[in-house]
Amino acid sequence: MSRIIITTESGADLPLEMAEKHAVQVVPMHVIMDGKDYLDGSLPVEDIYEYHERTKKIPSTTATNVHEYEQFFKEIKANYPGCVIIHIGYTSKASSSFQNAMIATEELNDIYLIDALNVTGGLAAIVMFAVDLLEKEPMIEPKYLVEKIEFIVPKSRLAFVPGSLEFLKAGGRVSNLAYLGGALLKIKPRIELIDGKLVSTKKYRGNMGSVSEKLMHDYLNQYDINKKYIYLLYSIGLDESIKVRMTNIAKEYGFENIKWMQAGAMISTHAGPGGFGIAGLEK
Structure with missing residues (x-):
């Protein structure tokens, strides 16, 4: 065999x-950042955030x-x-x-x-x-x-909210008008994979703590996720208290294994700092 x-x-x-x-x-x-090609995994995510802070641009992937x-x-x-x-x-x-x-x-x-x-x-x-x-x-x-x-494959469900619209704006993923409106109103888009494409399916208002909790409850009420595993995702910058709260919510829903995963350089380039997401397989 x-x-x-x-x-x-x-x-x-x-x-x-x-x-x-x-x-x-x-x-x-x-x-690719500052004209140099990095293999994903070899570039510290913090360097991407520092680059954006300095140039107001994001690397390409x-x-x-x-x-x-x-x-x-x-x-x-x-x-x-x-x-x-x-x-x-x-x-x-x-x-x-x-x-x-x-x-x-x-x-x-x-x-x-x-x-x-x-x-x-x-x-x-x-x-x-x-x-x-x-x-x-x-x-x-x-x-x-x-x-x-x-x-x-079609039973895998992913939903996340970026920590800031800055990276979406820098990458041309939202218009300036949409960015300004979202920033002023503290609106964060819920992004999901629909038939393999990234789609904004909902908007949340509030700080990252309340938005993360709303996303968690909405996601778990919408999808009948297998309770064996749930994957909680974050980009560097997400407050530890939010991670603790999301872990507790997952336990309250009866998940047996709760796996936290940090977004690497490839994903962080698009999601930015302080983002939160959730993934699992429907029954």
């Missing part, structure tokens, strides 16, 4: 300890390219001869990364590619579903594991 290797991208924000514990291989995406994918998959094949790779990728609707992976694997064998149609915690939730299933059924046939992962 061939060994199955699960792979994903740095845009999943899978904590290093979780990736290492479960032998998930992660390929880095890119952050780019996908893992075809050559990098080729090298990534070939290295895994060399380290684990005869293995089967199941790659769970960043949504193809927001990045060319998945398309690049498809091109890179045209002449490689025993590699399955799954478009997660999700990012950060929503992508991580799918990856960890695959990991759990593989650990429970280590002899599972790759095609059956792929079928089960593909079935769960």
Whole structure:
């Protein structure tokens, strides 16, 4: 029976300890700042915030390219001869990364590619579903594991609110008028992945503490999330008291495992400091 290797991208924000514990291989995406190309994971998030503070600009981000994918998959094949790779990728609707992976694997064998149609915690939730299933059924046939992962993809739900509209404005994601109105009224948009695309589905008013709590209750009342795992997401700058409160709410709803995940450089470039999100799999 061939060994199955699960792979994903740095845009999943899978904590290093979780990736290492479960032998998930992660390929880095890119952050470009001050004309220099950084691999996601090599650039401290604080440097991004300092850059924005200094220039009022945000770095740009780019996908893992075809050559990098080729090298990534070939290295895994060399380290684990005869293995089967199941790659769970960043949504193809927001990045060319998945398309690049498809091109890179045209002449490689025993590699399955799954478009997660999700990012950060929503992508991580799918990856960890695959990991759990593989650990429970280590002899599972790759095609059956792929079928089960593909079935769960549309059940992954991610919602988050940015800590500030500054980064959305700097990245051209909101108009100046919308930014000024939102800033004055302390309005924060709720962002979700709908069919793989980032969509603003609701607006909240208030400070980050009250907004985070509203998001948490709305999300958990809207979606029937599997109680085994819930993933709580934050970008550096979120107040610790908010994290404590969100953890307690998750416990009140009966979640067995509450996993906090920090947004890396790739995601933080778009979300900015002090953001909060939640992800899980519907039953």
